Structures are given as structure tokens and as C-alpha cells.
Amino acid sequence: MSAINLELTSNAECNELFELFEGFLMSLNYPIQMTNVSMPVDLSLYISEQEKLLEMTKNPYKRMLQESYIEYSKGIEVSQDIMQRQRYIIFFEKMKEDSPEMRYETSLEIEEKKDEIVASLSELGLKAEDVTDIELIRYLHTMFDYEGAQNRPIENTFVPQIIEGGKL
Template sequence: MAKKKKAPEMTVQDLIPVRNIYDSMIETTDNRLVKVVSVTAVNTHLMSHSEVREVLEGYENFLRSLKKPIQIARVSEPVNLKKYIASLTDRLKTTTNPFKRRMLESYIEYAEQLQKDRDMIKRNRYIIIDEPFSGEADKEKAVRELKRRVDELRLNLEDMLFRQKLEVHVLTDQELRKYLHMLFDYENAQLYHMEDRKEYPYIIGPRNLLETAEAIRKREEL
């Protein structure tokens, strides 16, 4: 009886359909270029009936203007209070009034507890658009078309509501990495914030071992 062939082991990289991130774009393994755009929200709870109707009609007109499909995502994530806590700590160092010091200390303690418990949540809204390409020769054309579509999308979003101005921001390479981190590993993405990209000496995975060893050897020869 013939033995069954053992299926090849898969690495994490095999399960994530991303080939590269560059020029504020994601290149996928199925030959698509993807851009992610963050859009600010509009609070309709305090609006009058006519204002809410205006917002909904503007959104309907925006959807009708689309010539190609898009994806809309809403991601909840804890607010990062590290910079706020650092600013309070710096102010505490130069404060001599005992009452003000006690108040600042209570603010810092409260903010640190919020940061630790992840109780303060914000909802970020994203629009994802993609452009397929057939090969390397066709990629430049896809890049131009995707950038044109993003510019058109930004214009349509900013013009959608003339009273409530929406802010549109195209995610950078680092922001795209953070977005993918949340997408594929949400729990750890909330606990560990990605900082500037670092180069690590070793990459886990048998297929990368020889490449890593060769890269280390070349660095040692310099």
C-alpha cells in the first residue's frame, strides 16, 4: 500500500496573501494593488431630521458615483494615551504647587488605568480599493489607475457633505502594517503597538534560513 505524501509545512507568510507593502500600497499574492483610506465620521445624533436626511442623500449620491466596487470597514481599537500621559508627567516635573501636583498625579493614574484596561475605544472607518494587474509589465499602469481612483474618491468624499467636512487620509506604509496587524492578529495588535520598522537578525521559517545566513555573512564582511 502506497504511503500518503506528507503535505508540505506552511509558514505564517503562506497564510497571509500579501507580497509587499510600498508606496502606500499593498501588493497581494493574487496580483492586486490595494490602497486603504481612513475617513472621519459624522455624528448624526445631534442633527435635526432635515440635516440627517441631507447626510443620507449625500451618502447615497456618493455610492451612486462609484464605477467600481469598494470595501468599507469599521475597526474598533483602544485609544493610545501614551503621549497624553507623557505630557502630564512632564508638566508634573515643573509643577511646585502641592494641590496642582496632587491633581496631575490623579490624572496620570486615571489615564494609566484606562490605558491598561483598554476601556477607551475609538472606531476608525476605512475604505479599501484595489486594482488588478496581470504581470510586471502591467503593474505601472495599475499603479497609475489606482492613484487616479484614490484622488477621485477623496474628491467625492470631501464634496459629499458640504456642511460636515470629512477628512480623508491615505494610509502610509507603516499605517498599512498596523492595519494588517489588526486584521490578522487583533488581540495582540491591541496589546503591542508597532513602532518604526526594525531589522531583526533572524527570520523564522526554513525557507528563509539560507537567505538570512547569507545576509548576515555579507554584513559581517563589510
């Protein structure tokens, strides 16, 4: 979910935004949870572009400068000083029984809720999009192992089970 910078709004605009958001919350007839999570910055695409530039650079002084910039960018990725804030809206639908038909019905109900939330947020001028599997896994990784999520982010949806502790 995107955000609105309230620092740049007048008091009247700010009050109007709060009233609109309150109306959105009051229009829902099911519970939701909203969470803001500070996530490590993912600069992998940017760094790979810089590495491609480095390959094409012939001048040795420009190459040295580009190499140091790539190392600097990699340092930013693992720095705890620079974060990106991700906003999530969480909702659910209970299944009455575990059957293929009920799973299908439940998935349709979840889809309806999602569409309603996305439409309501777009009316407020906010952008919302589905969370991908890898984003969900990274979200959970950040919740349970923040430092590990910064230094060793999960790269794909296959995550082997790791069990630590216990006695033999």
C-alpha cells in the same frame, strides 16, 4: 475618514445625507469596501506631555497628583472600555503583469481612484486621508490580535516575523 453625527440631524437632513452618500456610491465604477474598526486609544503623545509637566513640577503634592494622573491615563490606553472608531475605505487595482512599467501604471490608477474618492467625500463634508504604513500595520495587528494590539501596540514599521506552532 471622518464621520457625521446623525443623532443631531433632522429626518429631512438625514434623508438628504443618505441620498448624497448613495449618489457617491453610485458614481463609482469600481468596487470599494468600507470598514469600521474599534481601535485602542493612542494617548502616547498626551502622556508624554503630562510626563514633561511632571518633570517641571516642584510641589510634591502636585507631583503625586500628576503621577497618579499619568498612571490613570496609561490605564485608559489599555482599557477595553474606551475605544476610538476608525473608518477605512478599501479599494484595489489589478496588475495585468508584473513589470516595472505595469507597477507604475497601476500606481497611477490607484492614485486616481484615491483622489476621486477623497474629492467625493469632501463634497459630502467628510475628511479622508491616506493611511500611513504604521497605521496599516496597526490595523492588521488589531484584526489578528486585538488584545495584543491594545496592550502592546506596534511602534514602528519594522515587524519581525513570528512563527508559532507546528511540529519538528
